[in-house]
Amino acid sequence: MAEHESVRDALDPGILLQSSAVRFFSDEAEHLLALRQLDVELLPACHANVAILAELAGWSEPEAAGAEFAVPYLVLLAHCDLLDAAVDGEANGTTDLLAIAGTLARFWGLIEDDLMPQVGPDKRHAMRQSIRIRLAERSGALRVETLRRQTWEPPNALDAAAAAGRSACIVLFYEILCGLAGREPNIEIGGALSDYLHAFQLGDDLGDWEADLAAGNHTELLRGCVTRLDSGVPFTGDAIARELFLGGHYEKYTAQLIRRIDEIVERLERIEDVKTDRLCTYIRGKRADAVFLLTEVVRTKFDGMAAAPGSSRDAAPVVRHSCLTYPLFQRLIRAARAQPEFQQAYGDGWWWLLWRLRFLIYLRYRRDGRSQAEIRVVERDGEVIGAFGLMPNGELSTAIVVGTPAERRSAMRALLIELDQHLTQSTDRVWAMTGSDFRSLTAVLESRGFTRLPTPWSRATLSLGPWTWTWTTRRNTLPGVRLEQQVYLVRATTRG
Numbered sequence: 430m431a432e433h434e435s436v437r438d439a440l441d442p443g444i445l446l447q448s449s450a451v452r453f454f455s456d457e458a459e460h461l462l463a464l465r466q467l468d469v470e471l472l473p474a475c476h477a478n479v480a481i482l483a484e485l486a487g488w489s490e491p492e493a494a495g496a497e498f499a500v501p502y503l504v505l506l507a508h509c510d511l512l513d514a515a516v517d518g519e520a521n522g523t524t525d526l527l528a529i530a531g532t533l534a535r536f537w538g539l540i541e542d543d544l545m546p547q548v549g550p551d552k553r554h555a556m557r558q559s560i561r562i563r564l565a566e567r568s569g570a571l572r573v574e575t576l577r578r579q580t581w582e583p584p585n586a587l588d589a590a591a592a593a594g595r596s597a598c599i600v601l602f603y604e605i606l607c608g609l610a611g612r613e614p615n616i617e618i619g620g621a622l623s624d625y626l627h628a629f630q631l632g633d634d635l636g637d638w639e640a641d642l643a644a645g646n647h648t649e650l651l652r653g654c655v656t657r658l659d660s661g662v663p664f665t666g667d668a669i670a671r672e673l674f675l676g677g678h679y680e681k682y683t684a685q686l687i688r689r690i691d692e693i694v695e696r697l698e699r700i701e702d703v704k705t706d707r708l709c710t711y712i713r714g715k716r717a718d719a720v721f722l723l724t725e726v727v728r729t730k731f732d733g734m735a736a737a738p739g740s741s742r743d744a745a746p747v748v749r750h751s752c753l754t755y756p757l758f759q760r761l762i763r764a765a766r767a768q769p770e771f772q773q774a775y776g777d778g779w780w781w782l783l784w785r786l787r788f789l790i791y792l793r794y795r796r797d798g799r800s801q802a803e804i805r806v807v808e809r810d811g812e813v814i815g816a817f818g819l820m821p822n823g824e825l826s827t828a829i830v831v832g833t834p835a836e837r838r839s840a841m842r843a844l845l846i847e848l849d850q851h852l853t854q855s856t857d858r859v860w861a862m863t864g865s866d867f868r869s870l871t872a873v874l875e876s877r878g879f880t881r882l883p884t885p886w887s888r889a890t891l892s893l894g895p896w897t898w899t900w901t902t903r904r905n906t907l908p909g910v911r912l913e914q915q916v917y918l919v920r921a922t923t924r925g
Contacts, residue, residue: 464528466507475506477603481707485618486606491707492608502602503538508532509567509598516571517646533564541603543633548608556608563601570594577647581664584649592627599626621693625712628689631718635683640674642666654678657834681769683719690716691693695911711863714766747843750804753818757804758791760886762825767831776890776897802826805847807840815840818847825861830869845873852877852920860919874918884917 448875478497479502483494483588483910512527540560540661574591584674600619607614634641634648643666652673655664658702673679694712697705750757765771766780794800807815818826828844830837862884863870867901875881889902890911901915 446695464507464511464525464532466510466528469501471503475503478502478773479606480601481711483606484612484704484707485603485615485622487612487703488606494609496744498544498602498606501536501544504532504536504539505598505602508536510611512568515573518644519649525898537795543604553576556605556650559604559608560601563597563604566594567597570597579645581647581652584653588649593623593632595621595630596626600892610804615700616636616705617696618705621697625690625693625708628686628693629715631682633789635679638669642669650682653682674835677769677830677837684770687716687719690719691913694721730840744806747847748806750806753791753794753800753802753804754888755788755791757806758794759787760813761804761816761829762787764816764829764831768829771829775899776892778893778897779899798822805844807843810838815844817844817848823855823858823860825859825874827861827863830857833872848873849877858919860917862886863916864913864920871916871918874920877920879918879920882917882919884915886917887912888915 476499480491480495483491483498486494488494508529511520511525511532515526515529515922520526537560545556548556570591570593573587574595577588577591600622602616603622604614607889631649633648638648638650640646642651650673651669654669657672657676657678658664658668668713693710694716697709697712762783768907791800802818802820804816804818806813809832813834815827815828815830819830820826826847830840832840838892859879861870861874885903886901887903888899890897890899890913902912
C-alpha cells in the first residue's frame with residue numbers, strides 16, 4: 430500500500446500521546462502518563478528510531494513515518510521495559526506492575542484503530558498473527574534468559590537465542606511498517622536487527638556489572654568472566670573486578686563486541702535493494718562510544734600499572750635478545766598462538782601454515798633484516814609470557830602477553846617499563862602497524878604520544894570451511910574476502 434497522508438501529521442506528538450491514553454483508559458490515563466517509560470521527552474528518539482525502521486521497510490519518506498508512528502512505538506517499548514523490570518525484580522511498585530497490561534492494551538488499541546485501517550483487509554489477519562507471535566516469542570525469551578542468569582554456566586547458543594527473542598518488539602515494528610508499505614519483511618534485515626540489539630545489550634551489561642552481580646543477575650559478561658578465574662577462586666565482586674579490569678576480560682569482551690558491530694554493518698551494506706544508511710550510521714555512532722570506553726579504560730589501566738608505586742619491583746625480569754634467533758622465533762610463535770587477540774586476528778589455517786613453514790619464514794626474516802630486531806622477553810619456567818620487538822627501521826612489533834591474570838599483569842608491567850625506556854632514549858621515528866583486535870596496544874601507544882595516520886594496508890580474511898586464512902594486502906582481488914583496515918601509529922622524531 431502506498432504511503433498516505435494523515436491529519437495527525439500536523440499534530441504535536443505529545444498531544445497524540447495524551448489523547449490516546451485518555452481515549453483508551455479514561456480514568457487510568459493519568460497513571461499511565463505518569464510513567465517514566467511514557468515521558469514525552471522520549472518521543473524525539475522514538476521518531477528517529479521509527480524513521481530508521483521505515484527506511485529499512487522501503488518508505489520513501491521515513492521522516493513522515495517517524496512522525497506518525499512514534500507514539501505506538503513508544504507505547505510498545507514502554508510495555509517491554511515494564512515487563513523486563515518486573516521479571517528482573519526492578520519494578521517500581523504496584524503502578525508499574527499494573528501498567529504492564531495497560532500499555533499492552535493501549536498498543537493493541539492504537540494498532541486496531543489507527544494502523545489496521547491503513548492495511549488491506551486481506552493483510553490484517555497476517556499482521557495480527559505476526560504481532561501475537563512476536564510478543565509470545567519475546568515472553569519465551571525472557572523466561573529462558575531468566576533461567577540462564579540464575580546460573581554460572583558459560584555463555585552459549587541459548588543466550589544468543591534468548592537475546593534474539595528479546596529483540597522481537599523492534600523486529601515486530603519493522604514488520605508492521607513493511608505491512609503498511611505493502612512490502613514483505615526482509616529476513617536478512619530482521620536477523621541484523623536482532624544481532625545488533627544483542628550486541629547493544631552486551632555493551633549495556635558493561636556498565637551494570639556491579640548491580641547485576643549484587644542482584645544475582647549473572648549476565649553473559651559475568652559468566653564469561655568467572656570462567657577465566659583460576660580454579661578455587663571464589664566468585665566474589667573483588668575477584669571478578671580484578672579479572673574484568675586487570676585480567677584483560679574487559680578488553681577482550683569489548684573488542685569482540687566492536688568486531689561484532691563491524692560485521693553487522695558489513696552485512697547490512699551487502700543487502701541489495703534495501704536502504705540501510707540510517708541504521709548503519711546509527712550503529713557506527715554506538716561503535717564509536719564503545720571504542721572510546723575501551724580506549725579510556727585500557728589507557729587508565731596500563732598507565733596506572735606503569736606509574737604505580739612498586740611497579741618496577743613487581744614487574745617480571747626481562748631478557749634482552751640482541752637478535753631474533755630461530756629457537757626464539759619458534760617460542761614466540763607458540764606464545765602468540767595462545768594469546769586471544771592473535772587467535773581472533775588470524776585463523777587456524779594461517780597458524781597451521783605458519784608453523785609448518787616457520788623455517789622458511791625465518792630465512793626470509795634474515796634476508797630482509799627483521800632478524801636483527803631487539804627482542805624483549807618475559808619468561809616463566811622457560812616459556813614466553815610476554816614479548817615485543819624493536820625493529821631496525823623503528824617498528825614496534827605487536828606485543829605478546831599470555832599466562833594467568835597475575836602473570837599477564839607482571840609481564841605487562843615489565844614490558845611497559847622497557848617500552849618507556851626505549852621511547853625516552855630513542856630520537857628516531859618509532860611506529861607500529863597492528864590490527865583493530867589489538868586495542869590494548871593501540872591505547873598504550875596513543876597515551877605515549879603516538880598518532881594514528883591513514884594507511885592503504887588492510888587485513889584480508891577468507892573462510893574456507895573450517896579453515897580461516899588471513900594476510901595483509903593493499904587491495905582485495907578475491908571474492909568472499911573480508912577486509913579490515915589496519916591501524917598505523919607513529920611517534921614523530923625528536924630530532925631538530
